[in-house]
Amino acid sequence: MSSIDFSPPSYRAASSDLTISISPLGLVELADEEFEVHGPRLNRYSLNWAMYLGHHTSYRRQAGEPAVVLNYYRAISDFIINFTFSKGVQFRSVKATEAIIPDLLERVWEIDNNKATVLWEIGQQGTVSGDCFIKVAYEEAYEDPAGGIHPGRVRILPLNSSFCFPEFHPHDRERLIRFKLKYRFWGTSLEGTRQVYTYTEILTEDTIEEYINDEMIDSRPNPIGMIPVIHIPNVRVSGSPWGLSDCNEIISINRIYNETATDIADIVNYHAAPVTVIIGAKASQLEKGANKVWGGLPKDSRVENLEGGGQGLKGAMEFMTRLKQAMHEMTGVPETALGQAQPISNTSGVALSIQFQPLMNRYHQKIVQYAHGLERVNELVLRTIALKEPEAFSLNLDTDVMPKPDQLVELDPNDPETYRTYVYFPPPLPLDKLIVLNEVQSLLSLGLQSKEGALRDLGEEFPESKLQEIRQELIDDAVADGALRLVQAEIENEIMAMTGGTAMGDTGAGGGAGAPTPASGGAGAGAMPPPQPMQPVLDPQTLDVLSLGESDLRTKLVTAAYGTRLPQRKIPQDYQK
Incomplete structure (x- = not known):
């Protein structure tokens, strides 16, 4: 040693x-x-x-x-x-x-x-x-x-x-x-x-x-x-x-x-550099190095490398x-x-x-x-x-x-x-994500787990913030969808006006989409119109809040549909400096 x-x-x-x-x-x-x-x-x-x-x-x-x-x-x-x-x-x-x-x-x-x-x-x-x-x-x-x-x-x-x-x-x-x-x-x-x-x-x-x-x-x-x-x-x-x-x-x-x-x-x-043993000759007469040939050695002389230790490797x-x-x-x-090499496998988390x-x-x-x-x-x-x-x-x-x-x-x-x-x-x-998702989906369908708990099971650190983010995304999607339908309705109205048809939502005297249908049985002009459902009476403060919400929503829809769009400059993906 x-x-x-x-x-x-x-x-x-x-x-x-x-x-x-x-x-x-x-x-x-x-x-x-x-x-x-x-x-x-x-x-x-x-x-x-x-x-x-x-x-x-x-x-x-x-x-x-x-x-x-x-x-x-x-x-x-x-x-x-x-x-x-x-x-x-x-x-x-x-x-x-x-x-x-x-x-x-x-x-x-x-x-x-x-x-x-x-x-x-x-x-x-x-x-x-x-x-x-x-x-x-x-x-x-x-x-x-x-x-x-x-x-x-x-x-x-x-x-x-x-x-x-x-x-x-x-x-x-x-x-x-x-x-x-x-x-x-x-x-x-x-x-x-x-x-x-x-x-x-x-x-x-x-x-x-x-x-x-x-x-x-x-x-x-x-x-x-x-x-x-x-x-x-x-x-x-x-x-x-x-x-x-x-x-x-x-x-x-x-x-x-x-x-x-x-x-x-x-x-x-x-x-790599062994000790050379010379028996029956003088070392001064021998030249050591690569591609060297020793000759003229005495009859009983012997030259060999000293070996040892290799048997214990x-x-x-x-x-x-x-x-x-x-x-x-x-x-x-x-x-x-x-870092030891091992075969690639799809070993489960368990x-x-x-x-x-x-x-x-x-x-x-x-x-x-x-x-x-x-x-x-x-x-x-x-x-x-x-x-x-x-x-x-x-x-x-x-x-x-x-x-x-x-x-x-x-x-x-x-x-x-x-x-x-x-x-x-x-x-x-x-984790086996597919297995965890299937378990979470089964628990949600059975009513044994909440969405917040499901997000925690999936490793989400702040599930409440994630749920708020999801809700806000749904609201934004609904506003964007409403703006799209508003533009589509406006285009339909313009097409109907240009072709001489009736615009969407137009209720003329001749009986439009909103005109009441006469009752069968030959009711005359003096027939009483069908009773209209009673509108609920709301508190004035509630009406103010609703009007503000409708106004805000209307503003968002109009802005999303017709708002100003600033020009944008985009660099192609294949662009190289």
């Missing part, structure tokens, strides 16, 4: 791997009590991040000797992150707050923050470190030097787990009573030189304190009354507040795999195959997930779920923790909005969709239901 040394975690905590993977400036200085509490956790983080970033060995081989590093730790970690968060996350609220809360959360996650990037960072910190810390902060509105106005926004900030030093309640491991954020950064001193500073922020339910190099620079009350940091353990460990990484079990396996691959590379390199390759299979078995990721059952088990184990954690993040987001933008808790009837009768138009900041949300992870495996 090649001489590759793997340092224990206690040594790696002070090695360069930790400096590279956790902080470009090295670890912060910890008190004895902090190191006793957080030292093992930081050692675990350093080992996991060193593996993720490809620092699998602490021994550097001589120049020209290859060191093979196949980073399955990172490949499997990235696959698990992508499998869990690639479809995104959907947020829902209770029925009473559905008119306001979903739009606020969409604004915060999609506009104020990059939702996809934030979710990836959350998943990466949790998958590699085993713990994820998320801070919610508010960025005040400001004006940039160019005069542009930037409105205030709520920031969702995934923190580096190695910078976080939480203090949990001694009898409740989910309740934070104190949180310290501590890291180093480069800055410019008063003398103009660049130097490293240590920033510390201490958060409690009552106060917020900030320090630079142990010197307090700011102290203020906590306006929310809660520590704005959420801790999410990746894989829960009973009796411990800390979580475990997804690939913790394959660290030693990946190291042995790389060590074996390096040995095989050494054997291959040796056979087959066993080494089988051993590497078994190690790779073990890594997939320990993490639940199937071998075909990392069959894929059975085939990926170990991975689905790990997926469900993760989303239990992340769903609860993201619900708490949304609570902090809504409490921050209630403090900084209280007007956002009221519905704008001029621009927003008209709420349903059981939905609130103004939220109460003191009501706990205001901050209650639900997190939904879409299915990670592809």
Whole structure:
């Protein structure tokens, strides 16, 4: 075996791997009590991040000797992150707050923050470190030097787990009573030189304190009354507040795999340039090189290449195959997930779920923790909005969709239901759309499902908005169809007038389309006309509303039928610049 040394975690905590993977400036200085509490956790983080970033060995081989590093730790970690968060996350609220809360959360996650990037960072910190810390902060509105106005926004900030030093309640491991954020950064001193500073922020339910190099620079009350940091353990460990990484079990396996691959590379390199053994002759008399012929050797002399190690290649390759299979078995990721060629088939979603059952088990184990954690993040987001933008808790009837009768138009900041949300992870495996559509259609025809529920089953994040969009499209289609029929009626009238016929809707004295038909039985001119149906008597205010609606509809029809059409310029599809 090649001489590759793997340092224990206690040594790696002070090695360069930790400096590279956790902080470009090295670890912060910890008190004895902090190191006793957080030292093992930081050692675990350093080992996991060193593996993720490809620092699998602490021994550097001589120049020209290859060191093979196949980073399955990172490949499997990235696959698990992508499998869990690639479809995104959907947020829902209770029925009473559905008119306001979903739009606020969409604004915060999609506009104020990059939702996809934030979710990836959350998943990466949790998958590699085993713990994820998320801070919610508010960025005040400001004006940039160019005069542009930037409105205030709520920031969702995934923190580096190695910078976080939480203090949990001694009898409740989910309740934070104190949180310290501590890291180093480069800055410019008063003398103009660049130097490293240590920033510390201490958060409690009552106060917020900030320090630079142990010197307090700011102290203020906590306006929310809660520590704005959420801790999410990746894989829960009973009796411990800390979580475990997804690939913790394959660290030693990946190291042995790389060590074996390096040995095989050494054997291959040796056979490419073997050692030549000369027996009974002098090497100075022989010229080495391509297309060279050696002759005149002594009678009992012998020249041959030194062979060795090749007999073990087959066993080494089988051993590497078994190690790779073990890594997939320990993490639940199937071998075909990392690019192994497989025949194309129309495997159903149910069959894929059975085939990926170990991975689905790990997926469900993760989303239990992340769903609860993201619900708490949304609570902090809504409490921050209630403090900084209280007007956002009221519905704008001029621009927003008209709420349903059981939905609130103004939220109460003191009501706990205001901050209650639900997190939904879409299915990670592809769905059989035709099967789902047939099931939804059957449920709708039997009256066992609503259209809103059907849209949710199909993966729609905002079904109510989608239904409103469908209704508006039907209204627009009806208006367009009415405008078309109005133009057709006008054309028919013009044709009838030009040809001398009776125009559509013309009721002349001679008896037109609207003239009453004499009753059979020879009723004369003095016969009484048939009784007309009684028109309902409407309230004057109702008549005004109806007249306004008719006027508005008439205007839309006339505009759609005869309105001004500005000339448009279109570029042909085959146009090439």
